[in-house]
Each structure stands twice: as structure tokens, then as C-alpha cells.
Amino acid sequence: MTRIRVMVFPGAHNLPLYLMDSLEIIYTKSRNEQIAAIQNGDVDIIHTSPDNLRLEDAKGLIPFLSGSVGPLSMMCTDPTIPFHTLAVDSAKSGFSTLAYDFLAKKWGSMSYDILEVGGTPQRLEAMKNDLASLAVMHPPFTQYAEMAGFQNLGRVDRENSVTLCGVYKTGAAKSLIASYREQYSSAIEILSGEDGEATSELLIKEHVDLPVDLLKPIAKVMRASIVSAGVDY
Numbered sequence: 001m002t003r004i005r006v007m008v009f010p011g012a013h014n015l016p017l018y019l020m021d022s023l024e025i026i027y028t029k030s031r032n033e034q035i036a037a038i039q040n041g042d043v044d045i046i047h048t049s050p051d052n053l054r055l056e057d058a059k060g061l062i063p064f065l066s067g068s069v070g071p072l073s074m075m076c077t078d079p080t081i082p083f084h085t086l087a088v089d090s091a092k093s094g095f096s097t098l099a100y101d102f103l104a105k106k107w108g109s110m111s112y113d114i115l116e117v118g119g120t121p122q123r124l125e126a127m128k129n130d131l132a133s134l135a136v137m138h139p140p141f142t143q144y145a146e147m148a149g150f151q152n153l154g155r156v157d158r159e160n161s162v163t164l165c166g167v168y169k170t171g172a173a174k175s176l177i178a179s180y181r182e183q184y185s186s187a188i189e190i191l192s193g194e195d196g197e198a199t200s201e202l203l204i205k206e207h208v209d210l211p212v213d214l215l216k217p218i219a220k221v222m223r224a225s226i227v228s229a230g231v232d233y
């Protein structure tokens with residue numbers, strides 16, 4: 001069976017992929033690396049923020065699958081410090097735009113530096129290493145940040161908004177895309193029908209250092225987010 005190469009960011013939003021057959025899952029640290037990989041033919045499908053497709057380098061890429069990374073939260077090491085540094089993947093990425101809007105509404109004209117470090121794990125490390133004081137997180141990295149003592153300033157995305165989409169390049173084999181969509185749809189059905197235990201087990205495989213008491217709440221949130229996002233973009 002031909003393996004479908006899919007490039008994704010780490011996180012609990014990948015739960016459906018662990019239920020799918022014949023995938024080669026490749027993790028990325030940045031939006032730019034991800035776009036380059038699919039444009040160069042190194043991968044067949046990527047899962048990325050819809051806003052990431054608005055930039056010039058994303059021409060010819062077609063979203064076909066709806067998804068969600070779960071609630072997006074603005075995490076802060078210390079809201080009382082006079083000047084902040086915001087860790088982002090890319091300064092023009094979709095999540096960065098949400099961060100700018102959130103901070104403008106919350107803090108008005110307060111200035112801050114922007115530090116490009118990569119995906120959510122890299123943003124969390126930047127905060128832990130005192131390189132940044134602000135960053136957008138999603139489960140389970142939001143929980144990791146809270147465990148590190150960082151403050152959750154609030155949600156930056158709208159509830160039930162589409163924050164993730166599956167994407168293929170113009171000219172991709174229709175049979176491959178159809179197979180991927182069918183497998184993803186079946187995975188959604190499994191997640192929507194089970195009681196949460198299977199979701200928790202999948203999370204354990206990916207995030208072995210998560211405390212057990214956090215697994216079920218995260219599994220519940222992510223299962224609801226992923227199922228409500230549906231399949232068709």
C-alpha cells in the first residue's frame with residue numbers, strides 16, 4: 001500500500017491521524033518549512049492554518065479538509081513586566097495575526113518585540129528560556145505552559161472556528177486525496193463515538209510526560225473540537 005506523506009505540527013490535533021492507516025507522519029517546526037516541503041513534492045499533504053495559505057509562497061495549494069487545533073490561548077510569563085517579547089512561528093503566520101489582534105484589544109498601543117522561533121513546542125521553550133514572555137499555545141502545550149507557572153491571558157480564537165486545514169498541491173492524484181479524506185472521516189467517526197478512553201490512550205503515546213489528571217480533560221476538549229470541525233473545508 002502506498003504510504004501518504006503528511007507533514008504536521010506536533011499537538012493533540014493530530015489524534016485522527018493516529019487512527020489512519022498507511023500514513024508517514026512527518027513533524028515540522030515551522031510554517032515556512034511546511035509550505036516549502038509540499039511545494040517541492042517532499043510531502044503529499046500538510047495540515048496548517050488556513051491563513052498560512054494567503055501568503056505568496058502558498059500559490060497552487062488547495063485546502064480540502066477542515067480541522068481544529070483546539071482552543072488557542074495567549075500565554076504570558078508575567079503580565080506585570082513593562083516590555084514584552086512575543087514568540088511566533090513566522091511573523092506573517094495565521095496564529096501570529098490572531099496574536100496581534102488579541103494584544104491590540106487587550107493592551108492597546110503597548111509595544112512588544114516579535115521573535116520568530118518556530119512551532120508551538122519552540123514557542124514554549126522560548127518562554128521557558130526567558131527569550132519571550134508571550135506566545136500563543138494550544139493543547140496540550142497550553143497545559144504544559146500552565147504547569148510551568150505561566151498565566152493564561154485568554155482565548156485568541158473564536159469558539160468553533162476553523163484553525164486547521166488539510167492541504168494538497170494542484171495536480172496531486174485524486175485517488176490519494178480521496179483515500180486520505182475517507183480515512184480521516186472514519187477517524188472522526190471513531191473519535192465521536194468513543195467514550196474518551198481511546199483518546200486518552202492516543203495522547204499518552206504522543207505526550208508521555210502529561211500528568212494523568214490532565215489527560216481526560218484535554219482528551220474531552222480535543223475530541224469535541226476535532227469532531228465539531230468536521231471533515232469538509
